[in-house]
Structures are given as structure tokens and as C-alpha cells.
């Protein structure tokens with residue numbers, strides 16, 4: 001069943017009124033209460049290209065949900081299906097447990113940035129966009145625009161022409177456009193694409209602030225580190241398929257942290273780590289590569305406290321130049337799952 005046929009009836013995931021099974025109800029309620037649910041969502045373009053392949057997603061309310069995947073992995077197509085801009089070939093989807101037409105007023109979206117007029121101010125640009133929404137009452141337009149500008153931290157620059165805005169300010173204005181009116185869910189497609197580091201930081205901070213105000217944020221990106229810094233949850237896509245999803249902590253939890261010791265005596269360090277019972281001790285002898293180069297020993301951290309490892313190394317007379325806990329990144333998760341690097345140009 002697609003969105004088009006579902007709009008007139010109950011939203012996907014809604015519990016039947018007479019459902020009497022507690023376990024089934026709990027599962028259904030979780031889906032109904034989610035900000036976004038998709039089941040078997042598929043898009044096959046004419047010509048046979050499968051952009052999204054049987055996607056099952058559950059985005060909890062209140063999460064900052066990273067939708068991660070290399071270029072071309074189906075992120076934009078999924079978002080366009082969610083918003084009713086592309087008709088799915090198969091599968092179901094719902095936002096906020098509502099039929100699409102009722103959900104959309106509560107959903108702000110930034111898919112392809114709105115076209116702003118370079119010679120108009122931030123305020124004037126948003127007033128134009130607000131005026132294009134036939135459901136928004138005219139009498140409160142000024143307040144809506146002022147609030148949206150305030151929310152993205154552009155009140156002070158509201159009167160400036162758009163052409164004088166920095167890249168980060170421009171993107172914040174685009175997000176303000178998605179926030180005209182109260183939103184329960186904000187969907188952002190690659191909001192930091194093309195931004196400089198400062199602009200990227202501004203957008204990242206803004207996303208966190210919006211989430212802290214209680215809005216669920218669904219944000220796509222091809223940048224692993226960015227999703228790790230910004231999100232509570234993530235789904236990882238590859239070639240239209242979901243390869244992993246969950247909280248960032250649980251995704252990383254599938255892989256173990258390691259301890260890394262930098263030392264001029266890696267053999268002694270390796271012996272000490274072995275004696276402590278650390279697993280998978282690996283050694284690189286720097287001096288064998290170049291005279292004077294420090295060596296490195298790594299091992300699975302397991303339940304060992306790094307400070308005790310350090311004390312044991314020092315106690316054994318190992319000259320420790322550096323000691324670090326290396327936590328697995330989402331990139332490690334992706335590589336572990338697919339056996340491939342995360343090719344951003346993929």
C-alpha cells in the first residue's frame with residue numbers, strides 16, 4: 001500500500017480499534033508513536049534502477065536521527081517518498097502516525113534549498129515564502145517569520161540582504177524557512193553540503209538546539225563523523241539497502257574499543273599487555289621501520305581500566321610515550337558490515 005492510497009484511510013501503523021493482544025498493541029503503538037516509519041519501502045525508477053530497496057525504518061520521536069550513506073545510496077529518494085514528492089513502487093510509510101496530508105503541516109523539510117532573493121533581507125525572503133503557503137494565516141505572518149529567525153539565531157541579521165549572508169547564515173535561513181510554524185519533525189537532506197567548516201559547525205549546533213527544544217530531526221549526510229557528532233541514532237544505507245540502524249552507542253557497541261600504547265620498547269609493552277590478559281595484542285616495531293621511530297602496540301581493551309594498564313606498563317619499566325583508548329567509529333562499523341571503505345564519492 002502506498003501513501004496515495006493510505007491518505008484517505010488510517011495511517012500506516014495505526015492500531016485497529018478492537019485489537020486485543022497486548023504484545024501486538026505494544027509493537028503497533030511503538031510504530032504509531034514513531035516520528036517516521038517505513039516498511040518495505042521501495043523505489044524502482046523507470047529503466048529498472050532500484051534507488052531504495054525494501055527499507056524498514058523506525059525513527060523514534062525526540063531523536064536526532066542520522067540517515068547516513070555514500071552518494072547515490074538512496075537517501076534523497078527516501079526523503080522525497082516520505083514527503084510525497086515521489087511515489088513509492090512498493091511499501092508503506094508514515095510520519096507522526098498520521099496520513100500524509102495531516103502530517104505535512106507538522107513537518108518542516110529542507111530537501112532542495114528554497115530559492116532566496118539575493119537583494120531581499122532574511123525577513124523579506126521568509127515573508128515571501130510564508131505568503132506562498134495558503135494554509136498560513138496572513139495576520140500572524142510577521143510573528144511566524146520573527147520566531148523562525150530567532151530560532152536559527154538570525155534575529156540580529158534579519159534586516160541584512162541575503163547576498164551579504166555567510167554560507168552558514170544562508171543555510172540557517174533555509175532551515176528557518178523549514179521552521180515557519182511549529183514543527184514536530186524536521187527533515188534535512190544534506191544540510192551541510194557545500195558549507196565551509198564554520199558554516200558546518202553552525203548548522204550542527206543549530207540541529208542540536210532544535211532537537212533540544214523537542215523537535216525530532218531526521219538528517220541525511222554522507223559524512224560519518226558529522227552524524228556521529230550530531231545524532232542520537234543512525235541508519236546506514238548502501239546501494240539502496242539498510243545495512244545497520246540503532247542508537248549510535250549500540251551501533252558502535254558491535255565493535256570493541258582498543259588500547260594503543262606508543263613506546264620505544266613495543267616488545268616489552270606487548271608482554272605486559274599479554275600478562276594483563278588483554279586479547280588480540282598487535283605490535284608495530286617503529287625502530288624496524290626507521291631508527292628512533294616509536295613503536296606501537298594495540299590490544300582489545302575489554303573491561304580493563306586504562307589507568308591500571310598504564311600503571312602496569314610503567315611498573316614493568318616500559319617507556320610509555322603515549323596511551324590512548326581508540327573507540328570504534330561509525331566508519332569502523334560500516335567497514336565491518338560491508339567489508340568496504342566509506343567512499344563518499346561512491
Ligand SMILES: Nc1ncnc2c1ncn2[C@@H]1O[C@H](COP(=O)(O)OP(=O)(O)OP(=O)(O)O)[C@@H](O)[C@H]1O
Pocket residue numbers: 045046049050051069070071072073074075076077078190222
Ligand atoms: N529520477 C530518477 N531517475 C532515475 N534514477 C534516479 C532518479 N533519482 C535518483 N536516481 C538514482 O537513484 C539512486 C539513489 O539516488 P539518491 O539521490 O536517492 O541517493 P542519495 O543517497 O541521496 O545520494 P546524493 O547524496 O548523491 O543525493 C542513484 O543511483 C540515482 O542515480
